[in-house]
Amino acid sequence: MPAAAPATSKPTPERILDAAEDLFAERGYAATSLGDVADRVGIRSPSLYNHFRNKEALYAAVVDRLLTAFTAPLDELRQAPLTAEGIYRWLEITVRMHHQRPNLARLLQHAALSGSPHTDALVDRLFRPMFEPPQNSVAPNLGPVAELQPWAVMGLNNLVMSYITMAPMYRDLLGEDPLGPDAEEKQVRLIMTLAQLVLGTGEPPAQD
């Protein structure tokens, strides 16, 4: 009795990607079993091979879907000349995206710790653009961390992502769920404040 598409829900490949994304993000590539993915979708594991060539291809698809979702709004920002206000906008968008799709940060962290297939793609598409000087820049003044510039980029990035990846450990210690919507606002404010301190007393963050 196959092909019982429930008609109510998403197509199977998408449901597989959803389940695999959550599991890869939680457990990493090696510790995720296709049986668990299949269980979550509600099918048997060999049926996964009707939609993805093998485990690595499934992982690659998960990574690709996440990367395109993240790089799209940032590519747009990269077109305009780089101003201090542009940096603030970029930061806020990044923070909010990581809160809405926390799985990329988790996947990245697993890849950094253990290595995974396609780690190059993650680095090249997400990180490398931040380290190359933009084509038309206004050379923002970086304040007291002048010669530490690349390290500051790494630091800000890590700060945003480690908030996501470490959140479960702090749930009891903060009075609040660190991944709830209130916390998102709080983290945006903290990051913006920090950035303002680091970049100098320049422009204040834009108010929505």
Next chain:
Amino acid sequence: MPAAAPATSKPTPERILDAAEDLFAERGYAATSLGDVADRVGIRSPSLYNHFRNKEALYAAVVDRLLTAFTAPLDELRQAPLTAEGIYRWLEITVRMHHQRPNLARLLQHAALSGSPHTDALVDRLFRPMFEPPQNSVAPNLGPVAELQPWAVMGLNNLVMSYITMAPMYRDLLGEDPLGPDAEEKQVRLIMTLAQLVLGTGEPPAQD
């Protein structure tokens, strides 16, 4: 031909702990196999059971050894009343310890992502003390992040540790090995500068 203690090296249990610590830190609890641990020590995996009850006990021993190494120098600092200079000392010591023994940060990150046995011990012994008000405090002025205090503690911690756990991803992007000795100095300076900005223009970091 057993009991061939090479006489040159450390006792076996310690060598097992060393190997297991590296592997657990790199791959996490679930993805680490006892066979790989044994290979690295140079024995067969059943021989591990002569020294540790099972995989979980081995992991517990790794965690415990790391925690005692880390909490010792910090407990000492916690005795004295809390001053701004004390916070700077605490920060610098923490950064340097994480550079010398990067495995605790990696283990913590795996535990936060996937959950592992004994995660409570990690949180209780390492994090919880930072969130409880010290017995005799001088109520340091936290500057522009006043009501964000617990979030700032979490942020500084994450900043220090994510530097370690994310380092491999940035190796190509920075011009330098992020875990080399020069980088340690650079990170200490960055963190101290940041802390100075956050805590207000208070005391400058002590020069050794």
Next chain:
DNA sequence: GATACTAACTAATAGCTATTAGCAATGCTA
């Protein structure tokens, strides 16, 4: 109405997992 395609299934594989049982060699102690 016959045919091809899709997407599910079961059965089976080779290899790895932690763990146990039993054996053998060594070194310490009486």
Next chain:
DNA sequence: TAGCATTGCTAATAGCTATTAGTTAGTATC
């Protein structure tokens, strides 16, 4: 010298892993 605890080994277990082969039931097309 006899005995014992330590610590290594091999062999064997039950269970999980990704992956393949072959089958079957629906769906769309001619």
